[in-house]
Amino acid sequence: MLDIKLIREKTDFVRERLATRNAGDEKKIDEILALDEQRRKILIEVEQLKATRNRVSKEIGALMGQKKTAEAEAKKVETRQIGDKITELDKQVGDVEQKLEAVLLQIPNLPNEKVKIGKTSEDNPEVRVWGQKAEMSFKPKTHVEITEKLKMLDFARATKISGSGFILYTGWGARLERALIQFLLDLHTTEHNYTEVSPPFMVNRDCMIGVGQFPKFADQYYGVQEGNDTSTFGKLFLIPTAETPVANIHRDEILKESQLPIYYCAYTPCFRGEAGAAGVGTRGMIRVHQFDKVELIKITVPEKGYEELEKLLGNAEKVLQLLGLHYRVVQLCTGDMGFASAMTYDIEVWAPGQNQYLEVSSCSNCEDFQARRMAMRFKTETGEKVGENKFPHILNGSGTALARLFVALVETYQQEDGSVKIPPALQPYLKTDRITA
C-alpha cells in the first residue's frame, strides 16, 4: 500500500513512477485524491460534533451529581439531535474510507528509481553470469526422459491422482527432492544466519492482503473449505509461497529497532492455480500447481534495505554455485516487476535439456509496501528521532524453487548412459554420487 500522504504531497512523482510499470495505475490517482479530500472534509465536521457531545455529556454528568435534574434533561434534548447527525456522518466516513482502501489496495508499489524503465522481460538488463553452459558430447535429454528412465518421477500416475500440473516423485526422485530441501535449509541456517521456521501451509485472507496477493490476484490461488460447510470457503487459502505466512509473522506488531534485521528461511510446498498461464498441462515440471521451495525473508530498517537485498541475492546464488549450475542474474525492468516489489532480481539457471534458462529465484525488496499493508512497524532507538514508529523494509527471495532446480540438476548432470551424477555438495545428503537405473 502506498502512503496516502505521499500521494497527497508528491502526486506527480507518484504518477510518474506508477506510469513506468506501464499498467495504467497512475490514472487512479485522481480518484484517490478525491476520496481522500472527501474523507477529511466529513471527518472535520463529525469530529467537531463529537467534541461538542463529549463536552455536554460531561456537563450533564456534573449536573446529575448536583441533582439539577431539570437542567440536565434540557441538555439531553439538546444533544440528542447531535447524536443522530454523528451517526449519519460516521457512516459516510466509513463508506468513503472503504472505497479509498479498496482503490489503494489495487495500486502496485512504486518501482525504485534505480530500476530500468521497460515494458517486458525483453528489457530486463543482465546483471551477471556465473559458470557456463555444460558441454556435452551427446544430445542432452529432457528431465522427462531422464527421470522416467530412472523411475524418479511418475507423470502418468501423478495425473491419475491429481490431474495435470502435479508431480509424483518416486524412489531416487523423492530422495533427491528431500536431499535438496535439507541441503538448502542447512546452507541458509548455518552459513547465512537465517532462522528456520516452518509455517502453516494455509493462511487467512489478511495474510494474502498483507503481502499483496489479494485483492487484485485472488483468482490465482487455491481457497479451501472445511468439510461440506460452504460457509467456510474462502477463510483459508493454500499458500502460493512461504513468503505469505512468513512475511506476516510480525503483522500488526511494533518491533524494536534492535531486533532488526530479522532473517527467516522456510521450506514449504507452494500451491498455484496458474489460471491462464502458459505451460500448465504440458508434461514436465517447469510449471506446476504444487512445488517445493525454500524461501528467504528479511525484515530490516529502510536504510539497509538494498544492502540486504544484494546479500539475499548472494545467498540464493550460493546454492547454484555449490551445486555447480550455470546461471545468470537479471534485474526486472519496471514493466516486468511484481505488484509489491520496488526492485527484483531473478536468477535463471541453465537447463540443457530445455535449452533455456529457468527462473529458480526471484529476490525482491518490497520496501515498506507490505509493512504498510500489514501494519508492521519498528520503534527507532537510534538516529534523529528516537521512539518514532517506522515501517521496515520487507524482502523476500527464493533460495531456491525446487522443481526447476531439480530439472536443471538432472539435465546438467545427466550422463550418456542415462545415469545422473550428483555434485559433491549434495552427496552427503543423498548418500550417493550417482543415480542409476
Add this chain to the structure above:
RNA sequence: GGAAGGGUGGCUGAGUGGUUAAAGGCACCUGACUCGAAAUCAGGAGUAGGAGCAAUCCUACCGUGGGUUCAAAUCCCACCCCUUCCGCCA
C-alpha cells in the same frame, strides 16, 4: 461437536454507566543523588487519524462488528479467539 471460564496498555492486573488513556506492580526513558552502578526520590512515556508554521488542540481505540443511552471498558445482541474438561482424531 458438547460444557465451563476468559479476552483491558510492552507484560501483569484493577476497573460493572459519568474528569478513565484507563489504579497498582514489573519493565522502559529522563533528571537528581553517586567516582560509577545499585537502591531511593521526582518526572515522562500507548496506537492511529485530523486541524495548525508551531506550541498545541480535537477524534477514535479496553477481542471484532452492531445496538441501547445525553454519555459505554462497564448494559444488550451476534461473531472471532484463547484456556480447561468431555467426545472424535493424525
